[in-house]
Amino acid sequence: MHLHRSHIYGVMGEFGDPEELIHAVQKIREAGYRRLDAYAPFPVEGLSEALGLKRNLVPAITLLGGLGGGLTGFLFQVWANVSSYPINIGGRPLNSWPAFIPVTFELTILGASLAAVFGMLALNGLPQPHHPVFNVHRFSHASSDRFFVCIESRDPKFHLADTARFLQSLHAHHVSEVSDD
Amino acid sequence: MSAGQPPFDSPEIRRLTPVIGPGYTYGSVTDKISAIVLTRPTSLGWYVGFLIAFSLMGMLTVAVGWLIIKGVGIWGINIPIGWGFAIVNFVWWIGIGHAGTLISAILFLLNQKWRTSINRFAEAMTLFAVACAGIFPLIHTGRPWMAFYMFPYPSTMGLWPQFRSPLIWDVFAVSTYGTVSLMFWFVGLIPDLATLRDRAVKTPMKIIYGMLSMGWRGSARHWYRYQSAYLLLAGLATPLVLSVHSVISFDFSIAIVPGWHTTIFPPYFVAGAIYSGFAMVLTIAIPLRKVYGLEDFITMRHLDNMAKVMLATGLIVAYGYFMEFFMSSYSGNKFDVFLVQQRLHGPYAPFYYALILCNILLPQLLWSFKMRHNVAVLFIMSIVVNIGMWLERFVIVVISLTRDFVPSAWGRYSPTFWDWATFIGTMGMFVTLIFLFVRVLPAISIAEMRELVAETSEDEK
Numbered sequence: 001m002h003l004h005r006s007h008i009y010g011v012m013g014e015f016g017d018p019e020e021l022i023h024a025v026q027k028i029r030e031a032g033y034r035r036l037d038a039y040a041p042f043p044v045e046g047l048s049e050a051l052g053l054k055r056n057l058v059p060a061i062t063l064l065g066g067l068g069g070g071l072t073g074f075l076f077q078v079w080a081n082v083s084s085y086p087i088n089i090g091g092r093p094l095n096s097w098p099a100f101i102p103v104t105f106e107l108t109i110l111g112a113s114l115a116a117v118f119g120m121l122a123l124n125g126l127p128q129p130h131h132p133v134f135n136v137h138r139f140s141h142a143s144s145d146r147f148f149v150c151i152e153s154r155d156p157k158f159h160l161a162d163t164a165r166f167l168q169s170l171h172a173h174h175v176s177e178v179s180d181d
Numbered sequence: 182m183s184a185g186q187p188p189f190d191s192p193e194i195r196r197l198t199p200v201i202g203p204g205y206t207y208g209s210v211t212d213k214i215s216a217i218v219l220t221r222p223t224s225l226g227w228y229v230g231f232l233i234a235f236s237l238m239g240m241l242t243v244a245v246g247w248l249i250i251k252g253v254g255i256w257g258i259n260i261p262i263g264w265g266f267a268i269v270n271f272v273w274w275i276g277i278g279h280a281g282t283l284i285s286a287i288l289f290l291l292n293q294k295w296r297t298s299i300n301r302f303a304e305a306m307t308l309f310a311v312a313c314a315g316i317f318p319l320i321h322t323g324r325p326w327m328a329f330y331m332f333p334y335p336s337t338m339g340l341w342p343q344f345r346s347p348l349i350w351d352v353f354a355v356s357t358y359g360t361v362s363l364m365f366w367f368v369g370l371i372p373d374l375a376t377l378r379d380r381a382v383k384t385p386m387k388i389i390y391g392m393l394s395m396g397w398r399g400s401a402r403h404w405y406r407y408q409s410a411y412l413l414l415a416g417l418a419t420p421l422v423l424s425v426h427s428v429i430s431f432d433f434s435i436a437i438v439p440g441w442h443t444t445i446f447p448p449y450f451v452a453g454a455i456y457s458g459f460a461m462v463l464t465i466a467i468p469l470r471k472v473y474g475l476e477d478f479i480t481m482r483h484l485d486n487m488a489k490v491m492l493a494t495g496l497i498v499a500y501g502y503f504m505e506f507f508m509s510s511y512s513g514n515k516f517d518v519f520l521v522q523q524r525l526h527g528p529y530a531p532f533y534y535a536l537i538l539c540n541i542l543l544p545q546l547l548w549s550f551k552m553r554h555n556v557a558v559l560f561i562m563s564i565v566v567n568i569g570m571w572l573e574r575f576v577i578v579v580i581s582l583t584r585d586f587v588p589s590a591w592g593r594y595s596p597t598f599w600d601w602a603t604f605i606g607t608m609g610m611f612v613t614l615i616f617l618f619v620r621v622l623p624a625i626s627i628a629e630m631r632e633l634v635a636e637t638s639e640d641e642k
Contacts, residue, residue, distance in 0.1 A: 018635060038401040041207060041376070042631040048405040058409040066417075080333065080341040099345040102428055106353040109421045113361045113414055117368055120410035124403045127395035134398070140379040142399045143372070145208035145631075 009132035009180040010036075010152040011163045012139070013172030018044040021147035024170045025050040028151060031166065035155035039133065039148040061119035062112050069111020074104040136176050150178060200295045201633055202477025210478075210630040214623050215380050217473050223620065226472070231616045237609020244602040245320055253323045255599040262582045262594040267321035269574040270604050272429055273457065274314035274611075275355065276450075276570060278362070279422050280458020281307025285365060286418035289411075295486055297633050298478040301626045302469065302618070303462050304366040309614040310461070311359045313607040318351070320603075347431040354428040361421055365414050368407070371397050372628040426454045433577065439516040440524075440581040443508060449501030456494040456540075457570035459487050463563035465615060467556055469624060478625055485553045491566060492547040498573075499541045516586055523584045524576065528593065533576050539569025 015021045018040065025038055029052065038047055077100040081087075086094050121127070133139050133150055142148050149172075151163050160177065167175045201210075248255055258265040281303040288296035319325045331352045333341050342349045374394035381387045397403070430450035433441040463484065470479040509517035524533045543565050546552045553559065579594050618624065 039399045040401065040404065041211070041399055042372070042628045042635065043404040043408050044401070044635075047401045051401050053402060053405050056406060056409050058406050059413065062410075062413045062417075076333065077344045081344065085339060085341055096345060102347075102350040102424070102431070103344055103353045105424055106350075106357040106421075106428075109417050109424075110357040110360060113364055113417050116410045116413045116417070117364045120368075120406045121395070123406050124400075126397065126403075129391075129396050131396060131398055139398075143376040143379045143397075144211040145206065 007180050008153045008160060009135075009178040010150045010155075010158070011160065011167060012133065012136050012148055012150040012176050012178050013167035013170065014138060014141075014174040014176075015147040015149070016173060018047070018147060020171070021149060022046050022050045024149055024167075024172065027170050028149065028166075032157050033151050033155050033163075035152040035158070037150055037152070039139070039142045039150070041143055041145060041147075044147070057123060058116060058120050061123075062116040065115020065119070066108045066112030068115075070104050070108035072111070073107030074100055077103060132178050132180050135179050135181075138174060138176070153180075200297065200480060200482055201630070201637060202480065205477070205630075205634055207631045207634055210634055211376060211380075211627055214478075214625050214627045214630065215376055217619070218377060218621060218623055219380055219382070219386070221473075227616065227620065231613065234609045234612035234616055237606055238613045239606075239609075240602050241316075241606025241610055244599050244606050245316070247599065248320055248603070249325065253321065255597065257594055257596045257600055259592070261585065261590050261592045262579065264321075264578050264582060265594060266596050266600040266604055267317045268432075269571065269578050270607065271314050271317035271321075272450075272574045273571045274310045274317070274607065275358075275429060276426065276454035276457045277461045277567075278307040278310035278314065278358075278458065279426060279451070279454035280462050281305070281310075282358075282362060282365075282418050282422040283455050283458065284462065285369070286415040286422065289415045290419060294633060294636070295483050297629045298475075298625045299462060299466060299483055299487075300629070301366075301369065302465060302615075302624045304362065304369065305618045305622075305624075306458075306461060306465060306615070307362045308359070308366060309611050309618075311355065311362060312614070313611050315355065315359065316607060317603075347428065347435045350428045351432060354425045358421060358425045361414070361418055365418055368411060368414065369626055369629075370622065371395065371407075372399065373623045373626060375399065376627050377623070423451055426451045438581050438585055439514075439520040440505070440577065443505065445501055445504050445508070449498060449504075452494045452497035452501065453570055453573060456491060456498055457567055459491045459494065460563040460566035460570070463487050463491070463559055464567065467560045467563070469619065473619070473624070475625065478630065481554055484556065484559055488547045488553040488559055488562070491562075492544060495540060495544045495547075495566070502537070502541070520581060520584060524580055527580065527584065529576065529580050529583070532572055533580075536569055536572040536576055539565045540573060543569075 013024065015024060021038055021040065021044060025036070025047065028036055029050070036051070038044075038051060040047065074097075078095055078097070081096070081100075082094045088094075133142075133148075136148075138146070139148060149167075151158060151167070153160075157163075164175050164177070205213075256265060256267070258267075281300075284296050284303040285300040285307075289300070319328050322328060331342055331349060342352075371394055374390050375397035378387055378390040378394050381390055427447035427450065430446035434443060434446040436442065466479050466484070466487075470476050506521055509521045524530065544562060546558065547562065552562075583592050583594055585591075
């Protein structure tokens with residue numbers, strides 16, 4: 001078994017609907033497994049809670065992006081008009097900040113949106129052309145009508161035969177080994 | 182209430198016209214939508230339609246090419262009417278794009294389930310409309326190869342763009358809008374691209390969709406962050422869409438030109454944009470559902486709701502017209518009063534009356550339940566509103582510029598062949614892009630339809 005371990009990414013169970021999936025995830029976590037992930041063709045309500053996902057950095061990154069964009073936009077306009085190329089037009093103030101608001105606003109939105117999208121992709125580790133779960137033949141259904149849960153071999157409790165048997169006991173429709181290459 | 186007509190928004194109506202036809206499962210919505218792209222043979226009608234649209238787009242290429250060779254003199258513009266078709270069409274196209282963002286972002290925030298089957302192609306429509314819109318100010322500069330002057334780059338001249346000018350605000354607003362719309366659309370597409378990757382049979386398709394989907398595998402951790410990013414994008418796109426058309430209205434309202442210099446412009450431009458945008462969504466949705474048999478996904482409920490939004494925004498626009506009238510007489514400013522008289526009795530009065538007919542009078546038919554449930558009427562109405570909104574921009578641009586303060590500065594404007602060729606050419610480009618889009622990408626969000634199936638099956642339990 002120990003020899004196998006390096007070639008095995010985990011054990012995958014297949015389920016037919018979101019309720020079965022959530023139920024299985026809850027049971028797996030109750031059994032003490034922590035290194036697992038679920039795969040679904042759409043965001044399943046309650047699944048992230050069942051998996052115990054709490055930390056989400058996307059909002060913070062978005063806030064930083066928005067602040068960065070807005071500050072850059074505003075300070076750049078002030079600098080360009082006050083310091084870099086001041087033009088005195090009838091004694092009007094150089095730092096005419098109300099006129100700088102539209103560009104500041106647009107750049108705030110732009111910065112926040114870029115941060116939200118690229119932050120989400122980076123945290124998800126995408127683009128990632130290959131992943132061991134794709135080695136499972138039936139996994140192609142994960143993007144249409146099937147729900148999967150994979151217990152990963154790096155989990156300290158992982159034991160190929162026992163974990164597979166455990167998944168079967170949760171009424172998984174199919175249980176398959178996920179090879180690592 | 183007339184006999185046989187159910188009450189307006191009763192549970193009965195909701196049951197009669199659901200947001201998705203009965204009996205669909207995760208698998209069957211996936212099959213049905215992905216089959217349009219993957220297995221359905223390209224029909225003769227598609228080729229014919231594409232050929233016509235593509236020829237018109239060819240005309241655009243010729244018109245723009247000739248413009249670059251000869252300059253803007255080939256158009257009907259001259260002092261005092263420097264803006265003409267280019268700005269009319271720019272504002273019209275940008276406005277059309279706005280419904281896409283409204284449907285995808287605002288209705289998402291309001292948790293409106295009926296948005297699901299129309300948001301994808303409405304977003305695509307936004308992108309294509311922004312692309313068409315962007316062409317006009319670019320070529321209107323006369324020297325489009327110098328367009329980079331509008332961006333703040335460190336030049337040897339040491340100059341910066343005039344950040345106090347609405348035209349520069351426009352550059353930032355429209356380019357941000359284009360970028361954010363593209364990202365919103367693409368993020369929405371990622372799970373569907375993964376579906377297409379997994380279902381494609383031909384190797385090139387697998388590779389292309391595989392690269393575009395970036396290895397999306399539907400992991401719960403990914404969905405968790407994905408939903409958060411999508412919600413944030415919707416929250417960001419909502420003020421953005423309102424700001425973009427406000428900024429475009431500043432192009433007019435900051436200028437001290439009679440008929441332009443009014444504070445009602447931003448809200449009334451935004452309402453007008455959504456009005457014409459929903460009209461365009463209907464213009465696309467009605468043939469799309471017919472041709473691809475998507476009546477179960479784009480149901481009468483959707484068409485009915487869109488007609489209601491059109492009616493509501495149309496009334497805001499009508500209020501805007503009324504306020505323009507009222508404010509000019511109330512202020513007593515003689516130039517404003519004169520401008521209103523010119524709208525009613527001047528050389529362009531027929532355009533103004535046509536605009537009132539298209540934008541205010543005819544859409545009142547949509548109060549009727551029967552009319553909103555008659556697909557042919559809705560289609561014609563959507564075209565009427567599109568024409569009306571185009572006329573609105575024509576009236577705003579041309580009447581004010583031909584009749585400002587001093588009679589010696591008055592003029593007349595008529596578009597030339599090249600004006601029309603450019604305008605019709607952008608329509609060709611828009612339709613070409615729509616044709617390509619429905620052929621290679623899922624026109625309805627598959628992942629969100631699966632979510633809808635899950636929600637509706639929960640409702641039934």
